[in-house]
Amino acid sequence: MSWISRAVGVFRSGRLNRDLDDEIRFHLEARIEEYTSEGLSFAEASARARREFGSPALVRDASRDIKLLPRLDAILRDVTFAIRLWRRNKLVVGAALVSLSLAIGACTAAFSLIDAVILRTLPVDDPSSLIYVALRAPDEPRDALSFNYPLFREMRAASARQVRLFAVSDQAKREAAFDDTAYAEKVYAQWVSGDAFAILNVKPALGRVLASTDDINPGQHPVAVLSYDFWRRRFGGNPAVLGRWVTIREKTLQIVGVAARGFTGVEPGIMTDVWAPTMMWDDRAIADPDTRWFRTWGRIQPGVADEQVRTVLQTIFTTFAREKVALRPEESQDRLNRLLNTRVHLRSAATGPSGLRQNFAVALWTLAAIAALVLLIAAMNVASLLVARAAARQREMALRAAIGAGRGRLIQQALIESGLLALASCVLGALLSIVVTPRLVSMISTSGTTVRLDVQPDWRVLAFLGAMAVFVTFVFGLAPALRASAASPADALRSGGGRHSTAVNSFRPLVASQIAFSFVVLFVGGLCLTSFVKLLRTDLGFDPDNLALVNITASTTGLSQEQTLPSWIALVERLDQTPGIDAASFSRWGLFSGSGRNKTVRIPGRPVDGYTPWYMPVSPRFLRAMRIPLVAGRDFEWRDVRPAVPTAVIVNESFASRYFPGESAIGKRFVRVDAGAALVDQEVIGVVKDAKYTDLREPAPPTVYEPYQPQNAAVLQVRTRLEMGALVATLRGEVPRAHAAFRLGDVTPQSTLVANHLVRDRALAVLSAFFSLVAGVLVMVGVYGLLSYSVVQRTREIGIRLALGAQSSQIVTLVLSGIGGVTLAGLVIGGVGAAFAGRFMTTLLFEAERAGIWSIAAPLLSLLAVCALAALVPARRAARIAPTTALTIE
Amino acid sequence: MARHEAFQGSLPLLVLKILARRGPLHGYGITARIHEATGAELRVEEGSLYPALHRMEEGGLIKAKWTITGNKRRARVYEITKHGRERLDLDEKRWVAVNAAVLRALKNA
Numbered sequence: 001m002s003w004i005s006r007a008v009g010v011f012r013s014g015r016l017n018r019d020l021d022d023e024i025r026f027h028l029e030a031r032i033e034e035y036t037s038e039g040l041s042f043a044e045a046s047a048r049a050r051r052e053f054g055s056p057a058l059v060r061d062a063s064r065d066i067k068l069l070p071r072l073d074a075i076l077r078d079v080t081f082a083i084r085l086w087r088r089n090k091l092v093v094g095a096a097l098v099s100l101s102l103a104i105g106a107c108t109a110a111f112s113l114i115d116a117v118i119l120r121t122l123p124v125d126d127p128s129s130l131i132y133v134a135l136r137a138p139d140e141p142r143d144a145l146s147f148n149y150p151l152f153r154e155m156r157a158a159s160a161r162q163v164r165l166f167a168v169s170d171q172a173k174r175e176a177a178f179d180d181t182a183y184a185e186k187v188y189a190q191w192v193s194g195d196a197f198a199i200l201n202v203k204p205a206l207g208r209v210l211a212s213t214d215d216i217n218p219g220q221h222p223v224a225v226l227s228y229d230f231w232r233r234r235f236g237g238n239p240a241v242l243g244r245w246v247t248i249r250e251k252t253l254q255i256v257g258v259a260a261r262g263f264t265g266v267e268p269g270i271m272t273d274v275w276a277p278t279m280m281w282d283d284r285a286i287a288d289p290d291t292r293w294f295r296t297w298g299r300i301q302p303g304v305a306d307e308q309v310r311t312v313l314q315t316i317f318t319t320f321a322r323e324k325v326a327l328r329p330e331e332s333q334d335r336l337n338r339l340l341n342t343r344v345h346l347r348s349a350a351t352g353p354s355g356l357r358q359n360f361a362v363a364l365w366t367l368a369a370i371a372a373l374v375l376l377i378a379a380m381n382v383a384s385l386l387v388a389r390a391a392a393r394q395r396e397m398a399l400r401a402a403i404g405a406g407r408g409r410l411i412q413q414a415l416i417e418s419g420l421l422a423l424a425s426c427v428l429g430a431l432l433s434i435v436v437t438p439r440l441v442s443m444i445s446t447s448g449t450t451v452r453l454d455v456q457p458d459w460r461v462l463a464f465l466g467a468m469a470v471f472v473t474f475v476f477g478l479a480p481a482l483r484a485s486a487a488s489p490a491d492a493l494r495s496g497g498g499r500h501s502t503a504v505n506s507f508r509p510l511v512a513s514q515i516a517f518s519f520v521v522l523f524v525g526g527l528c529l530t531s532f533v534k535l536l537r538t539d540l541g542f543d544p545d546n547l548a549l550v551n552i553t554a555s556t557t558g559l560s561q562e563q564t565l566p567s568w569i570a571l572v573e574r575l576d577q578t579p580g581i582d583a584a585s586f587s588r589w590g591l592f593s594g595s596g597r598n599k600t601v602r603i604p605g606r607p608v609d610g611y612t613p614w615y616m617p618v619s620p621r622f623l624r625a626m627r628i629p630l631v632a633g634r635d636f637e638w639r640d641v642r643p644a645v646p647t648a649v650i651v652n653e654s655f656a657s658r659y660f661p662g663e664s665a666i667g668k669r670f671v672r673v674d675a676g677a678a679l680v681d682q683e684v685i686g687v688v689k690d691a692k693y694t695d696l697r698e699p700a701p702p703t704v705y706e707p708y709q710p711q712n713a714a715v716l717q718v719r720t721r722l723e724m725g726a727l728v729a730t731l732r733g734e735v736p737r738a739h740a741a742f743r744l745g746d747v748t749p750q751s752t753l754v755a756n757h758l759v760r761d762r763a764l765a766v767l768s769a770f771f772s773l774v775a776g777v778l779v780m781v782g783v784y785g786l787l788s789y790s791v792v793q794r795t796r797e798i799g800i801r802l803a804l805g806a807q808s809s810q811i812v813t814l815v816l817s818g819i820g821g822v823t824l825a826g827l828v829i830g831g832v833g834a835a836f837a838g839r840f841m842t843t844l845l846f847e848a849e850r851a852g853i854w855s856i857a858a859p860l861l862s863l864l865a866v867c868a869l870a871a872l873v874p875a876r877r878a879a880r881i882a883p884t885t886a887l888t889i890e
Numbered sequence: 891m892a893r894h895e896a897f898q899g900s901l902p903l904l905v906l907k908i909l910a911r912r913g914p915l916h917g918y919g920i921t922a923r924i925h926e927a928t929g930a931e932l933r934v935e936e937g938s939l940y941p942a943l944h945r946m947e948e949g950g951l952i953k954a955k956w957t958i959t960g961n962k963r964r965a966r967v968y969e970i971t972k973h974g975r976e977r978l979d980l981d982e983k984r985w986v987a988v989n990a991a992v993l994r995a996l997k998n999a
Contacts, residue, residue, distance in 0.1 A: 019956075023917060023940065023966045030918040031936075054937035062941040066948055 016067065020060045028053060075416065082417040093421070095781045096382045096473075100425035102774050103378035104465045105432025107371040110364075110767075112437055126201075126299075130349040131163070131306070133296040133313060137342045146170070146292035149278070149285065151320050155296065159312045165298040166193035167278050168266050172594075175553075175745060176274065178234075179245040184745075187230070187273040189248050190265060191281045191294070197225075197259070199299050200266070206231070207242045207257030215277040218286045223277065224253040228261040230273035250712065251280050266297065266349075289324060290674075297349060306346050314344045338610050363764050366841070370524060370771045373517045375465070377778045380517075382421075382473060384510045385785055418473030426466040433462070440763070511819075512826040514782045515863060518775040519830025520837050522859035525772035527841050530855065532765035535758055541691030541700055542591065543627040544751040548727055549590040550716035551745030552735060564739060568710050569638055571738035572619060578730060580722045583625040586714040588617040591626070592753040593715070596694045600673040601704075603659050613655055614693050614701045615672075617708030623650070623688055625717040633666045633686030636707055640685070646707040650686035655702035672704075682706065696757045717750070724749075779863065780870040783819060787874035790818050795881060803883035815875045823867050827860060834859070901942050902951070903985060906978040909952060909970040916965045917943060943968060951977055 028049050035045035053059075086093040133155075134143035147167070156165040169191035175184040194215025202209060205228050214221040224246055226235075235241045244255045253276055265272030278286070278294065285291040300309055321339040552571075554564055568586060575584035589595035598612035620636040623629075631653065640648040656665035665684045672680040682704070690700035708714070720727055728747055735744045755762075791798070798811055834856065908923045909915060915923065920943075921936050946952045951974035959965045970978070 019966070020940075022964050024937075026916065026963060026965050027918045027921075027936070027940075029963070052936050054935045056937065059937040059940050063944040066941055066944045070948065 016064060017060070020063050021056075024053075024056045024059060028056075074412070078413050078416040079420065081413065082420055085417070092385045092785070095785070096385045096421060097425055097428070099378040099381040099778055099781065100421070100469050100473075101428030101432060102778075103371075103375040104425055104429025104462070104469065105436060106771065106774065107375050107465055108429060108433035108462050109436040109440055110367050110371040112433065127349065129300050129302075130200075131298050131300060131309075131346040132349045133165075133298065134345045134347050135317070135342050136345055137338050143345065143347070145295045147294055147296045148289045148292050149294075150287065150289045151317070152294070152296055154320060155313055155316045158316050159298075159309060161301065162304045162309045162312055163298040163300050164195070164199045165296055166196040166199050167294040168192050168196065168297055169278065169281060169294040171265065171272060174248050177247040187248070188265075188271060189274045189276065190272045191276050191278045194221075194277050194279075196266075196275075196297070199297075200263075202263045203260045204257045205260050206239055207255075209257055209259055210275060210277055215279050218279050218283040219251075221277045221279050222251065222253045223256045223280075224248075225257045225259055225275045226255060227259055227264060227272055227274070229264065229271060231258045234273075246274065248274065248276065249281075251276075253280065289320075298346075310344055310346050313346075317342070317344050366524065367764065367767055367771075370521055370768055373521050374771050374774055374778070375468075377514050377517050377521075377775055377782075379468070380510045380514045381778050381782050381785075382469075384514075384782055386473065387510075415474055419470055421473045422466055422469035425469055426462060429465065430462055440767070508786070508822050511782045511786050512822045513829070514779055515823055515826025515867070516828075516830035516833060518772075518779045519827060519859055519863060520833040521768075521775040522772045522862060523830075523834035523855065524837050524841060525768035526855055526858050527838065528761070528764045528768040532758065532761045535696055535761055538692075538696055540696075540754065541628060541689055544592075544749075544754045546719060546721055547625065547750040548716075548718045548720060548724070549593070549746075549748045549750055549753065550718060550731060551713070551747075552586075552716060553713045553743050553745055554711070554739065554741045564711065564741075565642070565709055567739035567742065568619075568714060569641075571734060571742070572621070572716065574734055574738070575716070575718060575730075576621065578734075580720055580726070581730075582719040582721075583621055583717075584719070585622040585625045585717045586619045586708065586710060587622055587717065588708050588710075588714065590715045590717070590748075590750065590753060591616070591691065591693055592696075592750070592757060594694065599704075601659075602671040602673060602679075603668075604670065606659065611658075611702075613658075614703045616693065616703060616705050618705050619708055622705065622717060625719045626691065627719075628691045629689045631687045631689060632664065633684070635686060636705075641707040641709060645680060646709070647681050647683050648685045648707060649682045650688055650705040651684055652688050652690045652700065652703045652705075654690050654700055655704060656684075656687050658702050672706075696754070776862065776866050780866050783823075783867050783870035784874065786822070787815060787819055787871050788877075791815060791874045791878045794878075798878055798881050799883045802881060808879035811879045811881075812875045815878045816871055819867060819871055823864070827863065830863075831856065831860075900985065901939070902946055903978070903981045905939075905943065905946065905968075906951060906970060906974050907982070909968060910975060910978055914967045914969040916959075916967050918965075920968070946974070950974075 028046070031049035031052070032042070032045045035048055036042055040048065132145070133147070134145055136143055149167070152165070152167055159165060171188055171190045173186045174189045176187040176189065177184045192210065193212075194210045195212040197203075197209035198211070204225075207225075209225050210223065214223050226241065231237060231241060241255055242257065245252050246255060247253070259275070281293065282291075285293055298309075300306065318340060321342065325336045325339055572584045572586055575581055578584075597615045599615050600608070600612050602608055618636070619641060620638060623635055630650075633650070636648060636650065640646055651659075651665055659665075659670070660668055665687050668684045670682055670684075672682055674680060688705070691703070692698075692700045693703060695701075718727065722730070724747065728744075731744055731747065735742045798814070801811065801814075838855070904924060905920055908920055908927075912919075912923060917939055921939060943952070943954075947954055947968070950971060952968045953971050954966050954968050957965055957967050
């Protein structure tokens with residue numbers, strides 16, 4: 001046993017060992033003093049004192065054993081006793097364990113994710129003074145966050161005394177070529193103002209960070225800074241990375257530094273690999289007030305109120321808007337008012353205005369609520385199981401109290417047992433969450449922007465849930481212990497049927513609320529699932545299957561379109577002729593790729609309204625490759641593409657009916673208004689069916705397809721039955737043959753791009769289905785427990801009834817009637833809860849308001865089925881009770 | 891310096907007696923009292939006193955508390971409990987009776 005005491009000694013060693021040492025030292029010192037006062041030298045005195053004392057270490061160990069062993073022994077006895085009890089109640093304990101660990105694991109996983117995405121603040125100094133600027137037009141439900149550079153520049157200059165503004169581009173995966181390899185790789189790059197690092201107070205770990213001097217003239221500051229993580233991952237932390245070159249978006253940048261460890265970028269949850277100055281983004285975009293491509297952040301100067309900052313920015317914005325509107329006097333009063341009435345808002349950036357957060361916040365909170373409900377259901381399961389078992393142990397408890405077990409001992413025993421149960425479920429739950437969390441992350445990441453959250457299993461959450469598990473198990477384990485120790489033993493030892501029925505009564509409400517909670521969980525799960533299925537079945541207007549999107553870039557910049565256009569045409573022509581390929585075309589970007597463009601149009605004889613239709617630059621055969629049906633007119637031909645300023649356009653039905661209601665759109669002419677008020681004449685040559693552009697949930701927008709003249713990049717649409725591998729092999733041959741400067745980039749199925757828009761819904765659907773399943777299992781266990789227990793307890797009664805000639809069916813009815821009321825109550829309460837949950841869910845889900853009767857009926861019926869299934873075994877057992885065994889009981 | 895095995899067994903009794911008569915004492919003080927009372931005749935290995943004290947403490951015969959001595963050192967002082975006094979009473983009587991019996995036997999054997 002002494003190794004155990006030492007093991008425990010490790011934990012408790014602190015005070016106990018110190019006390020023992022002090023006591024021994026005191027003795028030796030007193031003895032040495034005595035001897036030195038008798039005339040011995042200090043050395044002789046201490047040697048003699050030690051000799052007479054014996055080994056201090058042995059004395060200390062002996063004393064420690066004496067002090068610790070009795071306590072340890074009691075704990076060990078309780079532990080082995082608890083385990084012995086568990087063995088006798090495998091089913092009950094197993095069910096409790098499964099319930100708790102499932103709930104703990106699922107909740108820990110869910111909360112780890114929520115914490116990473118929503119709660120964790122930016123890894124920068126004083127995040128509370130950080131803001132980002134949002135624009136909100138009247139009657140617009142959402143903030144607009146994207147800014148154009150000219151406006152930003154004016155805002156920054158005018159408000160410098162109140163706030164230090166900086167620009168942060170939207171983050172995306174980009175192709176980057178480092179000079180140590182011939183291959184391009186994907187990195188998360190972000191273009192930021194030069195002084196962003198200074199404002200955020202992020203220091204370099206190596207070299208330097210960007211400075212405001214890196215951000216003055218468009219295209220003149222070819223520098224980049226790596227994140228610490230990326231530096232370690234990609235370059236093994238090699239300091240020689242400084243001075244290397246990386247090419248991103250056609251710009252070659254020199255690596256000048258590595259940002260401090262821990263700074264992963266301004267968007268929590270999304271890690272940045274490379275930062276470059278905004279001036280290196282795009283020379284044209286810097287000057288273009290129509291290109292919105294970054295967010296505006298800022299740190300409010302000390303002592304300045306938010307409202308002061310807002311007022312300044314609002315003034316600048318309104319002036320800017322007025323000038324912009326003045327340039328286009330022909331535009332409607334509507335649009336003017338809209339712009340002028342747009343309000344500037346400052347939003348706290350403490351946790352970052354993550355797109356991830358906007359997309360997932362509601363979904364994640366919903367999941368959290370579901371997880372919490374499941375946790376409650378599990379807790380109730382454990383509670384009712386423990387209450388049932390405790391009732392069965394009433395006599396044993398009373399017996400132990402009778403033979404002198406003190407209240408303290410009984411409570412200690414209950415505590416140890418619940419602690420063990422909670423500990424075991426925490427361990428299992430932690431394992432579960434370690435397995436589940438990365439899967440959750442991969443479920444919400446999309447192929448374009450894989451979400452690299454730095455998610456660690458959240459130990460705080462686990463600890464909290466563990467504590468809750470201990471609490472639940474302890475409360476319900478303790479109550480019977482207290483009752484037993486309070487009751488007079490003689491009383492308790494009498495076989496007390498009355499007590500048993502109180503036990504059943506006390507966990508009847510538990511089972512009812514379990515059913516109610518599961519109803520809500522199942523209802524929400526069903527809504528998420530149907531919404532997801534509806535989204536899957538949404539008519540896109542094009543056929544995403546068997547369609548590959550091929551990214552091609554021309555590596556040499558400065559090629560004019562006269563030089564490359566024939567090569568682009570040759571490429572798709574040749575692909576179009578390739579066996580196995582049904583159609584090939586190119587466009588500026590893919591549908592559902594996240595890119596898109598809106599333009600103002602002026603229709604002769606119509607007032608200009610605020611609406612800006614969508615534009616999609618494409619080649620001939622794009623519509624055929626996408627399988628967007630032509631309704632009238634004709635498709636593009638190459639001759640439509642070749643002119644210096646193409647005029648032919650094809651519009652969709654929504655566009656036609658919006659701008660040319662009640663007449664044929666073919667042959668109609670209108671004007672596209674470009675940046676700088678440049679005007680381009682366009683003529684409708686064809687009308688196509690509606691196809692969705694970037695949003696699966698909204699109806700297809702009015703869209704104009706116009707001829708595309710690629711310069712340095714295009715996306716090919718290849719409709720093919722070929723395997724991906726075979727297609728890529730063909731492309732490897734054809735792409736360089738078309739033009740030596742052409743480079744093959746990503747090949748992505750169009751269906752993947754569409755599926756990426758369903759990620760949140762898929763995650764929500766799968767997770768809520770998973771939670772529904774868990775809830776169903778938990779309810780089954782709960783109902784089974786209740787009925788089994790009541791059958792055991794009424795064995796004698798049932799036996800008598802059978803002996804008196806009752807039919808099996810009557811017995812079954814008797815048993816089932818015990819659960820009927822509970823189920824009914826649970827379903828009614830659950831229905832009310834579901835109604836509330838449903839109202840909240842409509843904002844989150846696709847066409848949830850059209851969910852219909854099945855959204856209530858499905859969970860109702862499945863819960864009834866679950867209850868019936870759970871009742872089956874105990875009911876059959878009751879019907880088979882032999883009257884004789886029943887009568888001999890007790 | 892003789893070591894008496896028989897004496898080891900009666901150490902608790904001796905400790906209880908000393909504490910009952912002299913009031914609270916630290917371990918060193920108890921050793922000193924045993925010395926005083928028995929001269930060179932009975933001498934224990936001093937260290938073994940402590941496990942004995944701790945066992946008696948766990949058994950509730952004595953209780954201990956930390957005090958600061960005159961020269962500012964932490965000392966653990968033991969005091970006899972009510973339970974200890976009862977035990978002392980009992981054991982002393984038994985010891986005297988047994989001793990008397992053994993002596994009688996030695997004399998008359």
